[in-house]
Amino acid sequence: METLHELGLSSYEERSYRALLSLGSGTASDVVEESGVPTGRIYDSLGGLESRGLVRVHTTEKPKRYVPVEPETAVSRLVESRTSELSAEIDRLEANQSTLVESLSGIDQPVDDFWTAAVGPDDSLDLLLERLDTAAESIVLTAAGVSEQFDVDNEGTALLEWLLDAINDGIDVSVLLSPPVYADAVSAVDAETAAFTIAKPPFELRVSDAVYGNFYLIDRAEVCLEVPDPIQPNHLFGMLNLRTPRFSARVADGFESIWAAAEPIESIE
Numbered sequence: 001m002e003t004l005h006e007l008g009l010s011s012y013e014e015r016s017y018r019a020l021l022s023l024g025s026g027t028a029s030d031v032v033e034e035s036g037v038p039t040g041r042i043y044d045s046l047g048g049l050e051s052r053g054l055v056r057v058h059t060t061e062k063p064k065r066y067v068p069v070e071p072e073t074a075v076s077r078l079v080e081s082r083t084s085e086l087s088a089e090i091d092r093l094e095a096n097q098s099t100l101v102e103s104l105s106g107i108d109q110p111v112d113d114f115w116t117a118a119v120g121p122d123d124s125l126d127l128l129l130e131r132l133d134t135a136a137e138s139i140v141l142t143a144a145g146v147s148e149q150f151d152v153d154n155e156g157t158a159l160l161e162w163l164l165d166a167i168n169d170g171i172d173v174s175v176l177l178s179p180p181v182y183a184d185a186v187s188a189v190d191a192e193t194a195a196f197t198i199a200k201p202p203f204e205l206r207v208s209d210a211v212y213g214n215f216y217l218i219d220r221a222e223v224c225l226e227v228p229d230p231i232q233p234n235h236l237f238g239m240l241n242l243r244t245p246r247f248s249a250r251v252a253d254g255f256e257s258i259w260a261a262a263e264p265i266e267s268i269e
Contacts, residue, residue, distance in 0.1 A: 007078035020068040124239035140217035206262035
């Protein structure tokens with residue numbers, strides 16, 4: 001931060017304050033001469049500095065003489081004032097958030113086939129969580145393997161906590177894992193949290209050797225499909241989000257057949 005303008009001063013106010021620091025003290029005419037602030041704007045500028053507590057005014061002298069407070073005091077007061085303004089703005093934005101979401105949600109969206117994609121692990125995770133947040137009824141998570149870029153200890157725990165939040169919201173969550181992924185998950189996730197999640201309907205966990213690929217089925221209406229890197233198969237290339245009724249129905253049917261034959265996990269050993 002190099003200028004007081006970033007803390008809310010106008011350019012004329014900043015020039016006036018800097019001029020007063022150079023002068024030590026001065027009248028309005030002195031500040032005009034030192035700063036180059038137009039005569040017609042100098043009293044507004046000095047008044048602004050006074051209202052912010054950045055100058056003291058000697059009214060016993062004619063004309064008035066202005067004395068700047070120390071730079072440390074000036075910056076501290078400006079930071080405190082700016083912090084208060086930003087806090088009030090954050091409160092206002094948070095208070096109006098639901099209203100804006102409701103307004104945007106009321107816009108009719110196309111029902112035609114649609115797809116989008118993200119490349120790289122970070123953007124892929126952002127896209128996945130964005131789409132999972134839209135779930136209203138059900139989420140299916142199927143994983144045959146874990147990308148080497150995926151931090152099971154941190155991101156796995158975060159995903160489990162996210163799923164728990166979805167369960168608390170009444171969303172049906174079905175998780176189908178291959179045996180290796182299940183073993184990795186059990187070793188990485190806090191046992192108490194995992195046990196609590198498994199015991200909490202509407203959550204179901206099953207394990208199957210027939211799992212192929214990693215995908216997420218949301219409300220049986222859209223699919224998030226992980227795409228492995230063709231050069232490094234153990235790395236994630238990207239994430240496809242497909243909102244196509246026909247494809248989603250096909251995925252749902254395939255999932256149901258594997259799910260029916262999978263081993264239910266009712267407790268963590």
